[in-house]
Amino acid sequence: MKKNHIVIITAAxxxxxxVAGGYLYKSQQSQTQAELAKQNHEALIKxxxxxxxxxxxxxxxxxxxxxxxETCRAFYPLVKELIxxxxxxxxxVIRYAPxxxxxxxxxxxxxxxxxxxxxxxxxxxxxxAQPHWTSHHKAQPxxxxxxxxxxxxxxxxxxxxxxxxxxxxxxAQDLADAKQLGVSKTPSYFVNGKPLIKFGYxxxxxxxxxxxxxxx
Amino acid sequence: xxxxxxxxSTTWALIFAxxxxxxxxxxxSLFFSEIMDLxxxxxxxxxxxxxxxxxxxxxxxxYPLDRKVVRYALPxxxxxxxxxLYHCLLFFGFMPENLQPCSQGVSCKDANMVLFDFxxxxxxxxxxxxxxxxxxxxxxxxxxx
Numbered sequence: 001m002k003k004n005h006i007v008i009i010t011a012a013x014x015x016x017x018x019v020a021g022g023y024l025y026k027s028q029q030s031q032t033q034a035e036l037a038k039q040n041h042e043a044l045i046k047x048x049x050x051x052x053x054x055x056x057x058x059x060x061x062x063x064x065x066x067x068x069x070e071t072c073r074a075f076y077p078l079v080k081e082l083i084x085x086x087x088x089x090x091x092x093v094i095r096y097a098p099x100x101x102x103x104x105x106x107x108x109x110x111x112x113x114x115x116x117x118x119x120x121x122x123x124x125x126x127x128x129a130q131p132h133w134t135s136h137h138k139a140q141p142x143x144x145x146x147x148x149x150x151x152x153x154x155x156x157x158x159x160x161x162x163x164x165x166x167x168x169x170x171x172a173q174d175l176a177d178a179k180q181l182g183v184s185k186t187p188s189y190f191v192n193g194k195p196l197i198k199f200g201y202x203x204x205x206x207x208x209x210x211x212x213x214x215x216x
Numbered sequence: 217x218x219x220x221x222x223x224x225s226t227t228w229a230l231i232f233a234x235x236x237x238x239x240x241x242x243x244x245s246l247f248f249s250e251i252m253d254l255x256x257x258x259x260x261x262x263x264x265x266x267x268x269x270x271x272x273x274x275x276x277x278x279y280p281l282d283r284k285v286v287r288y289a290l291p292x293x294x295x296x297x298x299x300x301l302y303h304c305l306l307f308f309g310f311m312p313e314n315l316q317p318c319s320q321g322v323s324c325k326d327a328n329m330v331l332f333d334f335x336x337x338x339x340x341x342x343x344x345x346x347x348x349x350x351x352x353x354x355x356x357x358x359x360x361x
Binding site: 008184 | 228280
């Protein structure tokens with residue numbers, strides 16, 4: 001029966017190595033991520049980045065997002081609520097990480113809306129109508145235009161403004177900064193420069209609470 | 217009698233080695249996808265389909281030893297070998313692009329598939345499936361001797 005013992009002990013050993021290796025890899029990974037955010041601090045926020053909430057707040061959430069991303073859509077109202085809940089202590093900076101096919105076109109529309117002062121309503125509409133203008137993780141701007149038209153946004157001007165070279169430059173800069181910070185998924189959050197390592201609403205909330213406790 | 221136990225001992229070692237390869241490959245591929253967040257491509261999935269059950273049925277064949285397990289495991293390793301050969305041909309460009317079935321999702325030729333800059337995952341898969349097939353073929357030859 002010695003052979004049976006060898007089999008069982010080997011199975012147990014391999015499982016142990018897998019679990020320990022996974023744990024080690026994950027903790028090392030979170031360390032390098034935090035390191036990366038620290039070293040590339042200037043890549044987190046750009047002067048042109050859209051911001052909501054109290055500009056003098058001492059806690060800043062930087063979010064790398066893509067309007068075509070479903071999880072970004074799910075988290076958008078939650079982050080809004082968190083900002084309201086923390087009355088003036090937290091603000092929110094939006095950065096772009098267009099990881100879906102066609103979403104760079106959608107971001108150009110969004111940036112064009114900023115020039116008209118309709119950035120946040122257009123972003124709200126994009127998220128609200130997202131299931132209609134995305135299909136199999138692909139953005140379909142032609143469908144989005146119909147929604148913008150229906151809700152009386154100035155589509156003619158949006159179509160003119162979206163092709164300004166400055167807009168494309170900002171989107172490319174955001175994507176470059178995302179790469180530099182190790183952002184490979186959307187949404188990715190940084191609270192006062194600290195990356196959200198384990199993704200989840202409770203985890204984001206806890207990170208914000210910790211930073212508020214630090215800053216106030 | 218002693219002839220019989222001796223034979224059993226060698227067969228056990230062959231099946232055990234085969235199970236070790238299957239389990240290490242299974243856990244390794246789970247490590248890539250679940251811990252390192254590498255997304256498996258379509259061909260990777262087919263190879264996983266033929267790799268994961270081997271870790272289980274070879275274990276059952278070892279605990280306690282049932283040499284018949286070779287009969288059930290061998291077809292699985294051979295089909296896995298077929299997929300991994302196809303994947304390697306594709307990965308190293310011996311197969312034209314338009315033949316590849318994985319145009320959607322993760323490309324089967326993705327650069328992410330290279331570990332430590334020199335070891336492509338399809339080559340690892342080729343090594344395990346061919347080693348397992350050879351080991352099982354040897355045990356089979358010994359059984360029907």
